[in-house]
Amino acid sequence: MATTNSVASNPKSWTLRLRKAIDRHLPMDHLLPDRQPYYVGSWVYVFGVVTIAALVWVVVSGVVLSFMGPQWWHDSRLGRFFNSLHFWSVQLFFIFMVLHLWGQYFMAGWRSGRAATWMIGVVIFAVSILTAFTGYLSQQNFDSQFIAINAKDAMNAAGAGAFFNVLNFGQMYGLHVMLLPIGVTILVVIHIVMVRTRGVVKPIDPEGSSRSHGEASDFVGIKGSVK
Amino acid sequence: MDSPATYFHWGFILISVPNLVVIGGMIVLFAIALVAPFPHSEEGDDGHDK
Numbered sequence: 001m002a003t004t005n006s007v008a009s010n011p012k013s014w015t016l017r018l019r020k021a022i023d024r025h026l027p028m029d030h031l032l033p034d035r036q037p038y039y040v041g042s043w044v045y046v047f048g049v050v051t052i053a054a055l056v057w058v059v060v061s062g063v064v065l066s067f068m069g070p071q072w073w074h075d076s077r078l079g080r081f082f083n084s085l086h087f088w089s090v091q092l093f094f095i096f097m098v099l100h101l102w103g104q105y106f107m108a109g110w111r112s113g114r115a116a117t118w119m120i121g122v123v124i125f126a127v128s129i130l131t132a133f134t135g136y137l138s139q140q141n142f143d144s145q146f147i148a149i150n151a152k153d154a155m156n157a158a159g160a161g162a163f164f165n166v167l168n169f170g171q172m173y174g175l176h177v178m179l180l181p182i183g184v185t186i187l188v189v190i191h192i193v194m195v196r197t198r199g200v201v202k203p204i205d206p207e208g209s210s211r212s213h214g215e216a217s218d219f220v221g222i223k224g225s226v227k
Numbered sequence: 228m229d230s231p232a233t234y235f236h237w238g239f240i241l242i243s244v245p246n247l248v249v250i251g252g253m254i255v256l257f258a259i260a261l262v263a264p265f266p267h268s269e270e271g272d273d274g275h276d277k
Binding site: 042 | 256263
């Protein structure tokens with residue numbers, strides 16, 4: 001115990017500094033809140049959560065598809081079901097991501113120190129488009145061949161054809177099932193942590209307000225949890 | 228299902244009807260989200276500061 005205490009009190013310990021930084025910037029009542037400010041009581045705030053739910057379905061169905069392979073997702077009834085599940089959950093992911101984007105745009109969600117959260121959201125959107133594009137190229141059907149043949153000229157014209165070859169199925173499939181989903185997932189986790197760190201942005205106040213968190217008087221929720 | 232989509236062409240705007248339906252549906256859903264009442268807790272929250 002004496003050794004543990006001496007390490008814990010050592011200011012040079014990177015684990016101690018990291019722990020204190022996490023406690024300072026992301027306390028558990030921000031990470032897993034049981035109450036929200038009163039202005040969160042709107043369906044507009046649900047769009048982001050539905051986007052995450054769709055992403056979960058995309059990942060789960062994608063894992064099954066990658067494990068079973070193209071023969072299965074083309075030829076068996078269950079495979080076609082999972083193929084459709086993957087496709088339609090992607091549609092929902094993009095639809096609700098754009099609705100979330102509209103909501104955050106009109107409430108100026110980048111205010112009060114949330115610019116990085118907004119910009120990471122933009123990057124998630126861009127990486128998601130690339131992930132969906134490589135997904136279309138990985139279908140192993142005439143659609144994917146048509147898209148690849150037509151897209152190659154655009155890639156070459158943009159100077160990307162040398163290292164991003166849309167005719168190379170192995171490269172597109174590898175990017176689609178490995179690197180890009182990991183990228184999207186990591187960025188989404190960072191995005192959520194940043195949202196929870198700062199709290200949900202207040203509605204635009206015509207008289208001006210610099211509060212970045214909801215104050216105690218703003219909160220409603222579980223009975224008896226008054227701050 | 229296998230036939231090409233019908234396109235809506237108005238001036239410089241050219242968009243397939245399925246895409247137009249999706250975008251129209253998203254706008255309708257967004258409008259509903261703005262005005263539809265959100266269920267609150269049993270504390271009787273009236274949507275104002277407490």
